[in-house]
Amino acid sequence: MGDHPIYAALYDRLTRPMEEGGLARRRGQLLSAARGRVLEVGGGTGANLAHYPADVTLTVLEPDGAMRRRMLARDPALAIIPTCTEDADFPPDSFDTVVCTLVLCTVDDLGGALARIRSWLRPDGLLLFLEHVQAGAARGRLQTLATPVWSRVVPGCRLDRDPVVAMRAAGLAVTDCERFHLPRGNVFVGAAVQGAARLRSAA
Numbered sequence: 001m002g003d004h005p006i007y008a009a010l011y012d013r014l015t016r017p018m019e020e021g022g023l024a025r026r027r028g029q030l031l032s033a034a035r036g037r038v039l040e041v042g043g044g045t046g047a048n049l050a051h052y053p054a055d056v057t058l059t060v061l062e063p064d065g066a067m068r069r070r071m072l073a074r075d076p077a078l079a080i081i082p083t084c085t086e087d088a089d090f091p092p093d094s095f096d097t098v099v100c101t102l103v104l105c106t107v108d109d110l111g112g113a114l115a116r117i118r119s120w121l122r123p124d125g126l127l128l129f130l131e132h133v134q135a136g137a138a139r140g141r142l143q144t145l146a147t148p149v150w151s152r153v154v155p156g157c158r159l160d161r162d163p164v165v166a167m168r169a170a171g172l173a174v175t176d177c178e179r180f181h182l183p184r185g186n187v188f189v190g191a192a193v194q195g196a197a198r199l200r201s202a203a
C-alpha cells in the first residue's frame, strides 16, 4: 500500500467527534490492560499513545509514511516499524500484548494477519481490540453494497467484516467482547466491538 497524505491530514479532524463522544475514553479503558512488550498494529496518527500505561515497551507497525510522520510528531522517540502486518518479521512469542484499534477493517488479508499476530503473542499474551464491524440486517446489507466505493474513499477500509469471527477462525479465544455503537458514528461506521482475546490453549 502507498502513502495517503490527505487521509492522514484529515484523520484526526474526522475522528474528533467520535473521540470526544466517548472513543477516547474507550481507548483508555482498553489500553489500561496492556502490559509488558506491546505491539500496536497500524498506529495511524497515534491516537492510542496517550492511553498506554507508563511501564509498557511499545513497538508500532505503520506502513503509511504520512501516518508515521504524524505519529512521530506526537512522540519523536517512538519505535515504529514501517511495514504492514503481513510483511512484519518478529520471532514467535515476541509480545505480551498486541493492540488493534480500527485497523482490522483495513488489513488486506485478515485471516493471515491474525495468524501472524497469534504467532507473535506469548502463550499468556493478550490481543486487545476495538474495531468497527458489519451490522446485522438491512444496515449490514447496505455496508456490503457500499464497501467497494467506501474502501476507495477511506483507503482500504472494509465495512463488511466481522473481526471476532476471524479471530476465532485464527485460533484465538475471545475472552471479553462488548458490542456497542461508536459514539457519533454513522450508517456506515457504527456497530463496533471492544474486548480481548488469548491463545486458545491459554483461555
Ligand SMILES: C[S@@+](CC[C@H](N)C(=O)[O-])C[C@H]1O[C@@H](n2cnc3c(N)ncnc32)[C@H](O)[C@@H]1O
Pocket: 041, 042, 043, 044, 045, 046, 047, 048, 061, 062, 063, 064, 067, 083, 084, 085, 086, 100, 101, 102, 103, 106, 107, 108, 156
Ligand atoms: C483507520 S486507521 C486507524 C489508526 C489507529 N489504529 C486508530 O485507532 O486511530 C488504520 C491504520 O492502519 C494502517 N494499516 C493499513 N493496513 C495495514 C496493515 N496491513 N498492517 C498494519 N497497518 C495497516 C493504515 O496505514 C492506517 O494508519
